[in-house]
Amino acid sequence: MQRNHRGAVSLAEKFATFDQAFAPRRVAHVNDFVVKVIKVRGAFVWHRHEATDELFLVHRGTMTVRYRDRDVVLNAGELHVVPRGVEHMTLADATCEVLAFEPVATVNTGDAGGALTAHDEPFV
Amino acid sequence: MQRNHRGAVSLAEKFATFDQAFAPRRVAHVNDFVVKVIKVRGAFVWHRHEATDELFLVHRGTMTVRYRDRDVVLNAGELHVVPRGVEHMTLADATCEVLAFEPVATVNTGDAGGALTAHDEPFV
Numbered sequence: 001m002q003r004n005h006r007g008a009v010s011l012a013e014k015f016a017t018f019d020q021a022f023a024p025r026r027v028a029h030v031n032d033f034v035v036k037v038i039k040v041r042g043a044f045v046w047h048r049h050e051a052t053d054e055l056f057l058v059h060r061g062t063m064t065v066r067y068r069d070r071d072v073v074l075n076a077g078e079l080h081v082v083p084r085g086v087e088h089m090t091l092a093d094a095t096c097e098v099l100a101f102e103p104v105a106t107v108n109t110g111d112a113g114g115a116l117t118a119h120d121e122p123f124v
Numbered sequence: 125m126q127r128n129h130r131g132a133v134s135l136a137e138k139f140a141t142f143d144q145a146f147a148p149r150r151v152a153h154v155n156d157f158v159v160k161v162i163k164v165r166g167a168f169v170w171h172r173h174e175a176t177d178e179l180f181l182v183h184r185g186t187m188t189v190r191y192r193d194r195d196v197v198l199n200a201g202e203l204h205v206v207p208r209g210v211e212h213m214t215l216a217d218a219t220c221e222v223l224a225f226e227p228v229a230t231v232n233t234g235d236a237g238g239a240l241t242a243h244d245e246p247f248v
Contacts, residue, residue, distance in 0.1 A: 078132040
């Protein structure tokens with residue numbers, strides 16, 4: 001499995017390779033962590049990751065990280081860490097380009113599963 | 125020790141809190157990894173991290189990751205992973221605002237040590 005590119009990785013170029021919402025692509029690995037690029041558009045499913053935190057960093061656009069008791073709105077150049085074990089979902093009206101940083105073994109839908117679960121996200 | 129902010133973290137705001145070159149600040153933790161903001165200006169020391177990869181993502185400006193046999197130039201919105209065990213240094217003519225992802229235990233100067241070694245980087 002490819003781990004990393006030898007040169008500079010342009011996030012804009014990587015985001016241009018796909019349009020599907022909530023279909024993460026891998027762009028780099030850092031030890032047992034992976035950097036994914038995700039297009040958030042519409043609403044994801046409620047879920048939690050029992051064993052891991054999850055970082056989101058917005059590259060372009062605006063998204064919301066929704067918790068049961070509050071919303072965190074993220075614009076370009078803003079990041080937020082979802083604490084392990086806390087139920088959340090992501091949503092965006094228009095396409096939002098987002099970087100995620102999490103352990104390689106993390107499943108995007110956490111404990112929820114279902115149709116939006118990603119398998120073997122391609123390396124782009 | 126503070127781990128994470130409850131809301132959105134603006135990278136621009138965090139970079140505005142300091143000016144010192146090669147003096148990392150922590151902005152978030154993801155499990156045992158840390159996200160640091162660094163201003164690269166001038167040339168760092170040659171060093172390697174035996175046990176860990178290190179990710180750099182340029183927020184603003186241009187920097188070079190120099191290896192013994194090649195340079196990788198990074199502009200805003202570009203990232204690069206320095207493989208573990210490989211000697212490298214970072215440099216920039218003008219201030220470059222950079223995000224780094226690496227294990228909490230990583231020492232910025234790796235095996236080299238010296239005056240530029242950062243201790244207990246503050247959380248901003």
